[in-house]
Amino acid sequence: MSSSVATMTAAEIAALRERFPEALSVDRRRRWTHRAVAAGIVAYMAFCVWVFDITVERLFGGLGKMWIVVRSMLVWKDMASWDYLGIFQGLAETLGMAFLGTFVASLFAVVIGFAAARNVVPNRIIHHLVRRFLDLLRGVDTLIWALVFVRAVGLGPLAGVLSIMVSDTGTLSKLYSEAVENVDRKPIEGVRSTGAGNLKVYRFGYLPQVLPVFLSTSLYWFESNTRSATILGIVGAGGIGMQLSERMKVQYWDQACFIIVLILLTVAIIDTGSKWIRLNLIGRREL
Amino acid sequence: MLEIHSLEKRFGSVTAVDQVSLKIPDGQMVGIIGRSGAGKSTLLRLINRLAEPTGGQILYAGDDVSALRGRELMAWRARCAMIFQQFNLVNRLDVITNVLLGRLNYHGFASAMLKRFTPAERAFAIRALDRLDIAQAALQRADTLSGGQQQRVAIARALMQEPKILLADEPIASLDPRNATVVMDALRAINREEGITVVCNLHTLDTARAYCDRIVGMASGAVVFDGPPAELTIQAAREIYGVDGLDEALSESVTSTSIGPAPGAAGSTSAPSTRTAAA
Structure with missing residues (x-):
């Protein structure tokens, strides 16, 4: 039995995976669910940016006007x-x-x-x-x-x-x-x-x-x-x-x-x- | 070899650790005993560098670990694993993730953030849990386990670090006698089978006597006894615990029946005290 992570053999890992399938096997369905949720969030954000017409020019143009207000404050x-x-x-x-x-x-x-x-x-x-x-x-x-x-x-x-x-x-x-x-x-x-x-x-x-x-x-x-x-x-x-x-x-x-x-x-x-x-x-x- | 030279820690006017010098050879199981407040916890925290010494030196294999900074300091902490009285697990994470946290020092930023632990690491983790007889709880949240199980998870996390030294700060003070025995047995097995140096704070004399190769007694921050269990006479114990503390130290026994009657251990059959030991 190897006493360090580095020397774990493939056979040892396989044997352990056999004994503890839930803890060691990758849950593919869960992984794909996570990915799908993440993709959904990104897509929704992009959609909102598009609908609200948020562009770099508008952001920086607005900042210029902000500055005038800040100065008079x-x-x-x-x-x-x-x-x-x-x-x-x-x-x-x-x-x-x-x-x-x-x-x-x-x-x-x-x-x-x-x-x-x-x-x-x-x-x-x-x-x-x-x-x-x-x-x-x-x-x-x-x-x-x-x-x-x-x-x-x-x-x-x-x-x-x-x-x-x-x-x-x-x-x-x-x-x-x-x-x-x-x-x-x-x-x-x-x-x-x-x-x-x-x-x-x-x-x-x-x-x-x-x-x-x-x-x-x-x-x-x-x-x-x-x-x-x-x-x-x-x-x-x-x-x-x-x-x-x-x-x-x-x-x-x-x-x-x-x-x-x-x-x-x-x-x-x-x-x-x-x-x-x-x-x-x-x-x-x-x- | 872990060498400590005139180590000192002061908190304002209080000297928690006072000119402590110890040489601990590799593979030894050392029990540090003393009353609460004697500086045992601080000493362990200084060795792991969770606390900064205000004086003295700590050497490991000739390297000055008390001078380490940054990455090297973190690597030292990984080599010198620690378990705690209150287990210090991340309650909201599952058991196997808690154990895999022992690998954080071996991972870069990105792979740690994404929990990209290798199959070998996961397998090693589950085997460590299995050896401590809690593999069946691997996917449970840590806070659903009992104290004794949590402490075993903490030991598995420490083993995951592949340490040279294992520091145990009152590992059984929050456990019932049966779980305390399980945890102490596990620590001894790690020491004997893996050759890992174990330094264990205990406030009960009998446990230290039963499990350790060497006993270090501390009182008000200083080492007042250092030797094999056999040399720990009633006089020496009295010096460590004070006259009032001795009965208490003797009564909170874990395995007093597994060893021969200790000198003056008459109180060891009385019920465990309900005193909560401050770290």
Whole structure:
């Protein structure tokens, strides 16, 4: 028996292949499936490039015009005359919209998330109905909800809060329910073995396991909503987005740039803050 | 011959490995014993160069491996295989792929990325698994196996590297006694049949005594005992483990019944301690 890879003889390899056919023989069908999938992806990409008429000239021509915009963004003029009050008010409004929307959506999601988890509600019909309802909330983008709510309750932050709330209830419930479905069964059995009823089992068997996931998910979505609340402003749902879109319409690129920098800073601060919160509420181990 | 000269590793003000000098001839099976925190793991990680020494030298066959960089360093790691207390397999890959990872150093970038392992390598891998009695699990995901099986996969990965030296960092500390015996038997078989030098960290005295040709005792980073198992007296053991640690070291036995009654091994029949050994 050869003791090194280099000295393995053909006879030895053949004998081993005979004994372990699944592990050693090449699965031709699988290999060809892989190749076919790869070819399909490449073909689809090429098709898209062709349909959208993406050409090198158009890409580089566009870059030239981009440069003009970038340059006027970097030169800040007449800074004394800028409407700082409006800008910071808009920023505060956006933060408030994102916070309120995410917070209320999280509260709904705790309940719906449990209801949508297969291990909590084993009834397949209910499970299905809840899931499809969540798909509806989620499948319609926040932006579409914003347009709907602007019509319903008028321009301003309320429409923004409602649209974030509705679409995030869908997203967060789904993410929460997946966390609930992935819990470790052992502690749950442990709690049940003490004679606790269902609700008590949820409270002490499930909740401690899923709470860190719930919290970090919601914190992430708060941050993400701060970003997307910017877009909501553009369709009239209040906040910094309204300020931004007004300035871009009249080509005040320098002020637009200032607002973008403020948004980036805000998001960075939220990110740092939520890291701190996670560290202190969840503990270092889960991170 | 693996030669270690006044090897030292400091973490800030803590000296984890303190002026360790050892000469390990080829083909020896060495057990390093000591309490957790004695510097055993750090010593192995220094030899494999997973950790950088802050002083001293490591020579293998006359070459200074403590000075290697880049490709040569990686080639050294391949020649000096390592297995770990927590197995350190890639859970999401199947068993045979985990074993074939032992060949990464022998492949270029493209063939490694495309997992272009040769038929000889695959056959060698399955034979290694078969010898460790887990070939039937070759296509299973690594995390579906039990601890004892995972450690055997890790040993097969190490064999795949065709190493000169096999470093084992607490290979049985996470295993039950039966699996621990299987793993220790496998390590000894590798040592005897392939002539591979085995350096094995163990925190239990009896296991080291039963399996190793030579025992090195460490305490607070320094070597305090070096000799054949027969010379390991109760006094020497007390120096390695301290007075409090000795009972514990003796009680966590694997095969205390397979060897004669060790001096002072009265505690070896008591139930295994539930203490988790920190690496």
